[in-house]
Amino acid sequence: MxxxxxxxxxxxxxxxxxxxxxxxxxxxxxxxxxxxxxxxxxxxxxxxxxxxxxxxxxxxxxxxxxxxxxxxxxxxxxxxxxxxxxxxxxxxxxxxxxxxxxxxxxxxxxxxxxxxxxxxxxxxxxxxxxxxxxxxxxxxxxxxxxxxxxxxxxxxxxxxxxxxxxxxxxxxxxxxxxxxxxxxxxxxxxxxxxxxxxxxxxxxxxxxxxxxxxxxxxxxxxxxxxxxCHAPHWRIGWRQAVEGNDVWSRHDLGGERWQVLADPGDHFYADPFPMVRDGRDYLFFEDLDHKTDKGVISVVAFDDQGRPGEARVVLEEPWHLSYPFLIEEEGEIYMIPEASLSGEISIYRAVDFPSGWRKE
Missing domain, CATH: 3.40.50 (Rossmann fold)
Known part of the structure; x- marks a missing residue:
């Protein structure tokens, strides 16, 4: 101009x-x-x-x-x-x-x-x-x-x-x-x-x-x-329940000291969901990688002394997954994870528990 x-x-x-x-x-x-x-x-x-x-x-x-x-x-x-x-x-x-x-x-x-x-x-x-x-x-x-x-x-x-x-x-x-x-x-x-x-x-x-x-x-x-520092960085606390002396029985949060489930630092663990199968304890949870900001579902299995093993990924999709809601029906285990970015509610059947899942 x-x-x-x-x-x-x-x-x-x-x-x-x-x-x-x-x-x-x-x-x-x-x-x-x-x-x-x-x-x-x-x-x-x-x-x-x-x-x-x-x-x-x-x-x-x-x-x-x-x-x-x-x-x-x-x-x-x-x-x-x-x-x-x-x-x-x-x-x-x-x-x-x-x-x-x-x-x-x-x-x-x-x-x-x-x-x-x-x-x-x-x-x-x-x-x-x-x-x-x-x-x-x-x-x-x-x-x-x-x-x-x-x-x-x-x-x-x-x-x-x-x-x-x-x-x-x-x-x-x-x-x-x-x-x-x-x-x-x-x-x-x-x-x-x-x-x-x-x-x-x-x-x-x-x-x-x-x-x-x-x-x-x-x-x-x-x-x-x-x-x-990857904030917010969620962590999972766990402890072994003692039958008759747990939160449900006492109606309070006292009891054994909580343990933190170890994470690799560049991942955070959240939304834990416990499951007992064949007398063994498992803990499923959201496993989010800070680098991708996308969650997958991982699991740890507890040994006979109540110690958690290594976390391993059991379910991954192109979209974010969290809160692995599990149900058991007539001996079958199903998982309905939160997957809102997929635009649908999906249910997965365990075909090789805890690591193998098939979308129904």
Whole structure:
């Protein structure tokens, strides 16, 4: 887009600590859509975001491998083609990505700023994702002494996003077209909304402007723990029942100390279902691999001293399986595992108990 026969000049302002791969992507898109000369200015910024950066780095290693992500940090040299040559340059449009902008711009400069559930900057986006779910995005516009107005708004689709970095990328991919739309809306003098008036579409969203750096850091640390420690990580507790002195007889949870069924660490065990067959104790359970996030049904057999043997998989399907409900009817053993992702309720007959099962 050209104005008055001259090339549009645009500036993106961002904290150096928040310089991520999406920023030059935004610059390239603005240059293409506005036929503009786009520059980036790096400034000092909001306090420590090291916890968020640690989380994003861990996600990169665990979830994404070598694939480049928009949340990847860049240094100044990697955006050399976009770096502003002089801070004295005047611009037609400024896109301000900072948490706390304080600059005074020329009266004819259009200033656009994205806002996430009422907050500005990368930490506000992180806070919106940690504390508010899917953030509502607004683009605020102002020129000269005019009051800021909302010129564009919308929400991103996070259904397929992996991790915090994936969610941030999904939001940024929505921010870019909204910024492009915002300039057009402002230039056409379309009716603009007052930022003080909350849109009915996001009246219930959490206003994340009140969440500071410390709260975001704590949330990022918790997310990193869950990522690295396979949280939530369920475990199975077991103990031998003593006839006449068990929970059923006493009506309380006292008695022998519970033992934890050992798992390999990268799997969790849940939904135990005990079964006695030919005088021997068996324990069937959901066995979920953290790497695939898909459950199978496994079993352990207890020896004569009441010690569990090695876990072995007895039933696996292309879909997730859990809670192995077992019943016995006329000497036959059947299993009805939870398998909602298959879209049906299936029953399996034991043809070689406990490891052989046939779908009926």
């Amino acid at each position: 050209k104005r008055s026969g001259k090339t549009v000049t645009a500036l993106i302002v961002v904290e150096a600590a928040a310089l991520a791969r999406w920023v030059p992507a935004l610059a390239s898109k603005l240059a293409e859509e506005w036929q503009a000369q786009v520059r980036i200015r790096l400034v000092g910024g909001q306090a420590d975001n090291s916890a968020l950066l640690t989380l994003l780095s861990l996600e990169r290693m665990v979830l994404f491998g070598s694939w480049p992500r928009w949340s990847d940090r860049l240094d100044r040299a990697e955006i050399a083609d976009f770096i502003e040559a002089s801070s004295d340059t005047s611009y037609d449009v400024v896109v301000d990505l900072r948490h706390d902008p304080r600059d005074k711009w020329q009266a004819d400069t259009l200033v656009l700023q994205p806002r996430f559930n009422g907050g500005t900057g990368e930490n506000a986006l992180a806070a919106a994702l940690f504390f508010g779910g899917t953030p509502y995005i607004e683009i605020i516009a102002a020129k000269g002494e005019d009051d800021p107005r909302i010129v564009a708004g919308g929400m991103a689709s996070l259904e397929a996003a992996e991790g915090t970095g994936g969610a941030m990328e999904a939001v940024w991919s929505r921010v870019i077209p909204l910024i492009i739309k915002a300039r057009t809306t402002f230039d056409t003098k379309a009716p603009l909304a007052d930022p003080a008036v909350r849109d009915v579409r996001h009246i219930s969203t959490v206003n994340t402007a009140r969440y500071g750096t410390k709260a975001v850091a704590q949330a990022a640390a918790r997310a990193a723990y869950r990522l690295c």
